[in-house]
Amino acid sequence: MRSPWNFIDFDEVITGFGRLGASFATEYFGVMPDMMVVAKGITNGTVPMGAVFVRPEIYNAFMSGAENAIELFHGYTYSGHPVACAASLATLDIYEQEGLFQRSQELAGYWEEAVHSLKGLPHVIDIRNLGLVAGIELAAIPGKPGDRGFDCFLRCYEKGLLTRTTGDIIALSPPLIIEKHHIDQMIAMLNEVLKELP
Ligand SMILES: Cc1ncc(COP(=O)(O)O)c(C=O)c1O
Known part of the structure; x- marks a missing residue:
């Protein structure tokens, strides 16, 4: 969706990870967004996980703080949870091995x-x-x-x-x-x- 600031954000919570026969709706429509939010298919819904993908300029803006500071500090208890990350990596492998997007x-x-x-x-x-x-x-x-x-x-x-x-x-x-x-x-x-x- 294009905001008044010309910022393109795609909610790919449902459309992402092969549902449209492409990796993401952005790929399906040939659009390069500034930001994408994903969930569900990222772990095949087996373990709760969401992620935000941003352009390098946005990412770098958050990474330019003091070296010992936590970037984009939210204090979530389960941020980057290893079990969810393992489920996600395994899911991505299976998508590829079984050609599920295709x-x-x-x-x-x-x-x-x-x-x-x-x-x-x-x-x-x-x-x-x-x-x-x-x-x-x-x-x-x-x-x-x-x-x-x-x-x-x-x-x-x-x-x-x-x-x-x-x-x-x-x-x-x-x-x-x-x-x-x-x-x-x-x-x-x-x-x-x-x-x-x-
Ligand atoms: C299109 C879409 N965006 C966002 C959400 C919310 O996702 P989450 O609960 O992982 O934050 C949902 C939930 O069903 C959804 O369908």
């Missing part, structure tokens, strides 16, 4: 067709996708924003499908190891739920 790129077309097959089902007013991520927007119940989305989330959960909702939007971001038949299963469950949702 896999996500290869599945993106199948995923797109699958999620768009929900078009025309009750309550669906918009479907958006990119790489292995999608948003399915449902019409809100008048005066009760978010209720239909939450109902959809619960019904999917009961059937064995874990989704995420932001208001009345169902957010889907499956694991990069997903197989086509899993995608079919997800869409079949969503299809059933959307038809039975009041």
Whole structure:
């Protein structure tokens, strides 16, 4: 997002680490940001960890203090936690060894067709996708924003499908190891739920 100071910051917490079939959304869109925040995929979500990547000019600005001072002092108890760092390094190795970013790129077309097959089902007013991520927007119940989305989330959960909702939007971001038949299963469950949702 471009701020009034011409500063570009990318929130890559969801889009990073292969989800779009590229390392990061910045690479996918060919943008060089000033700053990027990442989490989730950095450890495959196994151990809590987040990171901030910045341009060298910004990094150097923080590194120019007194030699014995802690740069960007926040005092977090778990900063740079060795277990999280080990999980992250192992995750990065597996992404590479198993070619998972490539896999996500290869599945993106199948995923797109699958999620768009929900078009025309009750309550669906918009479907958006990119790489292995999608948003399915449902019409809100008048005066009760978010209720239909939450109902959809619960019904999917009961059937064995874990989704995420932001208001009345169902957010889907499956694991990069997903197989086509899993995608079919997800869409079949969503299809059933959307038809039975009041
Ligand atoms: C796009 C996006 N940015 C940031 C966050 C917050 O991430 P964290 O809890 O790791 O700080 C989330 C959490 O789901 C997210 O989806």
